[in-house]
Amino acid sequence: MTFRLHREGRTIIPVSFLIIAGILAGVYFLTKDSAGIYFFYLLLVTGIVFFGLILNFFRNPSFDIPFDSNHILSPCDGKVVVIEEVMDSVYFNEKVTQISVFMSPLNVHVNRNPIGGTVQYYRYIKGEFLVAFDPKSSERNERTYVVTKNDKITVAYKQIAGYVARRICCYIKEGDKVAQGAEFGFIKFGSRIDILIPVSCKVKVQLDEVVKAGRSVLAVIE
Numbered sequence: 001m002t003f004r005l006h007r008e009g010r011t012i013i014p015v016s017f018l019i020i021a022g023i024l025a026g027v028y029f030l031t032k033d034s035a036g037i038y039f040f041y042l043l044l045v046t047g048i049v050f051f052g053l054i055l056n057f058f059r060n061p062s063f064d065i066p067f068d069s070n071h072i073l074s075p076c077d078g079k080v081v082v083i084e085e086v087m088d089s090v091y092f093n094e095k096v097t098q099i100s101v102f103m104s105p106l107n108v109h110v111n112r113n114p115i116g117g118t119v120q121y122y123r124y125i126k127g128e129f130l131v132a133f134d135p136k137s138s139e140r141n142e143r144t145y146v147v148t149k150n151d152k153i154t155v156a157y158k159q160i161a162g163y164v165a166r167r168i169c170c171y172i173k174e175g176d177k178v179a180q181g182a183e184f185g186f187i188k189f190g191s192r193i194d195i196l197i198p199v200s201c202k203v204k205v206q207l208d209e210v211v212k213a214g215r216s217v218l219a220v221i222e
């Protein structure tokens with residue numbers, strides 16, 4: 001696996017570095033000849049840790065995708081928080097299985113296509129900013145709704161904003177041909193994704209299981 005930084009951090013990373021460096025420089029010159037220099041050392045450690053967390057958040061690891069047209073891969077890193085049958089009134093208009101994955105600020109936030117195929121539907125929906133693990137966030141929060149179809153299956157997935165995560169980035173549109181495991185979006189700074197699949201699919205994960213984007217198999221087509 002190769003470590004690299006995501007393009008969504010190209011502004012935040014250097015700006016954060018300059019702000020942290022500026023604060024540290026100012027505090028150093030004010031405290032270097034006094035007992036307050038210990039405050040500077042404390043602030044230095046805090047600044048290094050904070051900047052490290054920013055770099056960690058925008059990491060974009062490169063790895064081999066386990067392509068399989070019978071598999072539905074996880075679209076994000078995180079923990080499975082919901083597995084249930086729900087009524088979808090946006091696209092399917094029937095009961096589907098919903099699998100929800102919650103991303104903490106420490107997870108990789110690159111979003112990847114669970115299947116390959118053609119994007120049939122895209123919709124951006126304005127909404128609230130409830131905490132992402134709240135069950136109501138699936139229908140009330142700001143979100144995108146994407147549907148991808150191939151010759152075997154149709155899958156929908158929703159990027160859902162959270163209380164802290166208030167920017168959803170989606171790079172695909174209707175008509176696009178997408179590859180399984182390829183990047184389709186990014187969410188800043190912690191949220192969740194709902195995956196809607198036919199009830200005939202066999203779910204391969206359990207509640208509270210930790211999954212990886214583009215690598216973990218959420219379900220298989222039967």
